Amino acid sequence: MNHFQNKSFLKEIDFSSSELTYLIDFAAHLKYLKHHNIPHPYLQGKNIALLFEKTSTRTRSSFTVASIDLGAHPEFLGKNDIQFGKKESTIDTAKVLGRMFDGIEYRGFAQETVEQLAQYSGVPVWNGLTNEWHPTQMIADFLTLKENFGHLNGLTLTYLGDGRNNMGNSLLVTAAKLGVNIHIGAPKALWPADSVVKLAQEAAQKSGSHVLLTEDPTEAVQGADALYTDVWISMGEDVDPAERINLLKPYQINQALLDQTGKDSTIIMHCLPAYHDHLTEVGKALGEQFQMAAIEITDDVFNGPHSVVFDEAENRMHAIKAIMAATLGDLFIPDQLFE
Incomplete structure (x- = not known):
């Protein structure tokens, strides 16, 4: 059976x-x-x-x-x-x-x-x-959260960046189902589709979790137990890099934003690959074009004491x-x- x-x-x-x-x-x-x-x-x-x-x-x-x-x-x-x-x-x-x-x-x-x-x-x-x-990523991500906090119910996860991609969709509905409060910090143009938000809100009502979509990155990270981001331009996506990067710059995970959570125990998550330095062809090209040392997450945070990205990868x-x-x-x- x-x-x-x-x-x-x-x-x-x-x-x-x-x-x-x-x-x-x-x-x-x-x-x-x-x-x-x-x-x-x-x-x-x-x-x-x-x-x-x-x-x-x-x-x-x-x-x-x-x-x-x-x-x-x-x-x-x-x-x-x-x-x-x-x-x-x-x-x-x-x-x-x-x-x-x-x-x-x-x-x-x-x-x-x-x-x-x-x-x-x-x-x-x-x-x-x-x-x-991206459902297999979800089992890994919420395993990582559970390993770090001993439980899932009542935790707050903040996802910053392109909220309409597979990661935004998956984190939104999975967190809501598992009783994890989910905050999406993104420009309105990059919020998840209404149909996905509706699914998450229905799940959240059952589990008692809270769903927040906001354009304000500081509001998004308030009380977060985990900050999560993904690359700003998805594989195979046909967009103007300058437009996307300028739109998402305020949502970069850096030390200043991490300090806004109000918690010392916040962990940093990323589904990888990450453009946190210039050691990749893409990261170098984007970094040089836009004069940024890193794109969606800074290297000091990515490799810092709060980061669990390689546990998450394993x-x-x-x-x-x-x-x-x-x-x-x-x-x-x-x-x-x-x-």
Whole structure:
């Protein structure tokens, strides 16, 4: 009996707060097993397809290592490796892969693509990131929060920057579901879509959490237990960099903004990659063009004592492992836990 068996993990709104909490706590358990060298081959003999339309460091590494730790064989299929969408439809691809693989990860652009893979493959499909949602990141992020504070309910998370991207959407609804107060600090033009805000507000009413959207970065960070940001221009997004950077400059996470939280215990989070210095081609080009030492987060904060960004990055792997094992591992997870 497994409550999650053969379910896909496509977006956070498909799961209840108790289901999300289970995955977070299961990830913490698997992290303990990994750190203590205790084998956990729940997916022995399974074959996993890793479909990547977008490049990746953490998602690809996490799914690969998680698969191997679980006893499964991961097969990477990049956008140039298969006919995906060009010579063969997503639906036909799904039907083929579902007959050969036991589970499929997809990282790409359209949410519709990952939904079609799940509908037509007949095996669990896991969303490694789409334009709309980033659900595996959420299990990692809220695991990181729980590790630092011992609980989630009643915490306040502030997200600053582009509120309409997949991170803004995912953090908004997941926090609301888990009883975490969520503040979005962003210019109105970059607030999440009304439909996503409505979903979050409905979830917040049930969980008792508070949702705040504000254009004032100082108001956004008041009382925050965590400050969170992401790159200001998403992968593949066609925007004028000057317009976007000038719009978001007031929302940069720096020491002055961190000091505004009113708390000494505030942690700093980022889903990475981050342009906190000039040691990347993009960070250097943007930094030189706009005469900024860093873009969305300053280096002193990114590498400072409040930062948990690399714990958070590691937690991607434990979170993804929990999701894969729960949905494909024939585990004993009774329905009564979620009633």
